[in-house]
Amino acid sequence: MIDFSSPRHRSKFGYLLLAPAVLLMALIIIYPILLSVDISMKDVRIARIGKAEPWTLKNYAWLFGSEEFWNAIWVTAKMVLMVGGTALVIGLATAILVNQRFKGRSLARLFVALPWAVPEVVATVIWAWMLDSSFGVINWALLKSGIISEGIQFASNATASFYSVCFVMIWKGYPLVSIMLLAGLQSIPQEQYQAAEVDGAGVWQRFFYITIPNLMPVIGVTMVITTLWVFRDFAIIHVLTQGGPIGATTTLSILTFEQSFSFFRMGQGAAVGVVTMIICAVISRALVSRFANSVH
Amino acid sequence: MKRFTKTLAVTALSLSTALTAMPAAAETLTFVSWMKGEPGYGDWWNEVIAKFEAEHEGVNVEMTKVARAEYADTMFTMFAGGNPPDIVHLAAFEYQPFADEGWMEPLDAYIARDGKDLAGWAGQGTCEWEGQTACIMLLYTAYVMAYNEKLLAEAGITEPPSDWASYLAAAQAATKDTDGDGTIDQYGVGVASTGGANMMHDILHYVLDAGGAWTVDGKPAFDSPGVIEGLERFKTLYAEGLTPRDLGAGDMRQLMKEGRLAIRLDGPWIWNIVQGAEPEILADLKLAPSPFDPPVGGTSNVIGMPSDISDERKELVWDFIQTATSQEMQQRFATLGSSPAPMPGLDYAAEAASNPYFTLFAESNERAAAAGVDRLPKGLEIEFNEVTKLLFREAQRMLIEDLSAEEAAKNIQDAVLKIAG
Structure with a gap:
């Protein structure tokens, strides 16, 4: 019998207690990743677990030589910058707004958070109806108000499609940014503002030298979450444009789905997924390091 | 305590006796279909299931609906x-990858054992995969033209279109802004433009009429003159705003029901679908032969069985297939589905008497079949989903970048050759 109370074996007891959780995590997280890597190394249309297939780099050769893949990288990068940047600006603005004391603040906070609370597919279907090129209310309102003279083809105009997808993603994503930044704002010691005011600092100086530096860790985490969300989001794009027109909204997640479940080239789909995962890991690591360093 | 123990013992005994006396648990066959709840075909499936269950005591068929858009993904x-x-129910253009993976049980042994006669069975050739019978065809059909007589009459069109020129003229005349708000709210024709098989079938009308075909002798022919002409016609309808943009086939049928679409080329199922229109609109909805020659037609959906189930279950599934393809149920298929059944030699006198368009459906089928038309491009069965996606992408590129039909056709051909090898 091992005496776990002895100093020599105490750490073993800790490992023993951790073991079930670690095993469970391995099963839930690591196994699917390994499975994806395994499928991506096989020249298969339909992946079947347990079926032995020789490994090959054919899918990766296809990937790096494929116009669709580089287009998806470009579209994803544009979308991350557009959605992440705009959601951060709107999220910060609304967080600062609802952090002020005014009548009806609770209601304002509720409205800011509302898009986040609506299920993604439900919200997207509603937006798809509103953005319908022929019968949508948005085109109708724009035409009625005289802003446009001809209906915008949201699903068959590459630029309009891209921005309509970005708009819905920002609408859906900014509340999370706002909520997180609001929590960050509330944790900034008021003494810092009071001291700055005594020293004659103006509103913008207080914003740039107190608010932003104090918010940096929260902004870092929020940007990581938003970036990963844009990378992996599928429902909004699939419902609105299905990646079209002519690939204008085909992100890496859409390409993964398309290869795996529309064309049933699961080897190629898994290769896109594995590369996406690596890109996400690198970006997350870089963002976390960058913002963590800025705190110190 | 003694009394409690006694009560408990009696209860346990009663319960075990009751459970023993119950019949063995009913066996359930699972069946997934996009047709559940559809008027016509959905009703037919309900009758097939009811007949099968009546003939197989203790066996239930559990039918689940999966939307057409997600059907192939879900099945895969x-x-x-x-x-x-x-019970495997698939579209005729999508069963091939399943058969190619060895997931479909060959039916030849069952057919031979029970002496099932499939001679003359419409579209059955499409069910042959690598020399074996992978399925049984449930529908071979041709497209007809649904039109709103009132909308055409108001546009000065007194006769339904009978060729491309009159079709285009009718589309131009019937496309209107009826309430004067500056927005077109009534369209001449409904051509699906959201991608997928329906869009490809809709463009095929113009391709076939122009003497083209997607493939010739199993080889891609997307840059042939007929396809170029077909794409040109599609571009004309779209560029002139004669069809609602970015809508699928289902949306077009809904517009037809609402009286906001003058013409829609569709399968005979359109007749059942428009029956849900308001009575005053329904009175104006008529059917006529497709103005294009030959009409689009072809195999529609198939039934089969998976290879991965027990022999006992396979026997039950085969019985179900036998029920669905029996003479009685094929006759009911024609009645409820308003279209000729694939089984040859049925008497359609009653259907023709009760359905004013049944003869039209039968004649359209004959026209399409005589021309050897099938919506499924031969030789590209496995890559069909990719081909539809490519065609959609390049058709969109043609419209967005204002490419010529020749350029679009070349782009499609190059892309298809790349994936088909």
Whole structure:
């Protein structure tokens, strides 16, 4: 019998207690990743677990030589910058707004958070109806108000499609940014503002030298979450444009789905997924390091 | 305490006796279909299930609906996960990858054992995969033209279109802004433009009429003159705003029901679908032969069984297939589905008497079949989903970048050759 109370074996007891959780995590997280890597190394249309297939780099050769893949990288990068940047600006603005004391603040906070609370597919279907090129209310309102003279083809105009997808993603994503930044704002010691005011600092100086530096860790985490969300989001794009027109909204997640479940080239789909995962890991690591360093 | 123990013992005994006396648990066959709840075909499936269950005591068929848009993905996931439905219902253009994976049980042994006669069975040739019978065809049909007589009359069109020129003229005349708000709210024709098989079939009308075909002798022919002409016609309708943009086939049918679409080329199912229109609109909805020659037609959907189930279940599934393809149920198919059944030699006198368009459906089928038309491009069965996606992408590129039909056709051909090898 091992005496776990002895100093020599105490750490073993800790490992023993951790073991079930670690095993469970391995099963839930690591196994699917390994499975994806395994499928991506096989020249298969339909992946079947347990079926032995020789490994090959054919899918990766296809990937790096494929116009669709580089287009998806470009579209994803544009979308991350557009959605992440705009959601951060709107999220910060609304967080600062609802952090002020005014009548009806609770209601304002509720409205800011509302898009986040609506299920993604439900919200997207509603937006798809509103953005319908022929019968949508948005085109109708724009035409009625005289802003446009001809209906915008949201699903068959590459630029309009891209921005309509970005708009819905920002609408859906900014509340999370706002909520997180609001929590960050509330944790900034008021003494810092009071001291700055005594020293004659103006509103913008207080914003740039107190608010932003104090918010940096929260902004870092929020940007990581938003970036990963844009990378992996599928429902909004699939419902609105299905990646079209002519690939204008085909992100890496859409390409993964398309290869795996529309064309049933699961080897190629898994290769896109594995590369996406690596890109996400690198970006997350870089963002976390960058913002963590800025705190110190 | 003694009394409590006694009560408990009696209860346990009663319960065990009751459970023993119950019949063995009913066997359930799973069946996934996009047709559940559809007027016509959905009703037919309900009758097939009821007849099968009546003939097989203790066996239930559990039918589940999966939307058409997600159907192939769902079925692939079920098969790949080792949990296929017992009764396999697939579109005729999508069963091939399943058969290619060895997931479909060849039916030849069952057909031979029971002496099932499939001679003359419409479209059955499409069910042959690598020399074996992978399925049984449930529908071979041709497209007809649904039109709103009132909308055409108001546009000065007194006769339904009978060729491309009159079709285009009718579309131009019937496309209107009826309430004067500056927005077109009534369209001449409904051509699906959201991608997928329906869009490809809709463009095929113009391709076939122009003497083209997607493939010739199993080889891609997307840059042939007929396809170029077909794409040109599609571009004309779209560029002139004669069809609603970015809508699928289902949306077009809905517009037809609402009286906001003058012409829609569709399968005979359109007749059942428009029956849901308001009475005053329904009175104006008529059918006529497709103005294009030959009409689009072809195989529609198939029934089969998975190879991954027990022999006992396979026997039950075969019985179900036998029920669905029996003379009695094929006759009911024609009645409820308002279209000729694939079984040859049926008497359609009653259907023709009760359905004013039944003869039209039968004649359209004959026209399409005589021309050897099939919506499924031969030789590209496995790559069909990719081909539809490519065609959609390049058709969109043609419209967005204002490419010529020749350029679009070349782009499609190059892309198809790249994936088809």
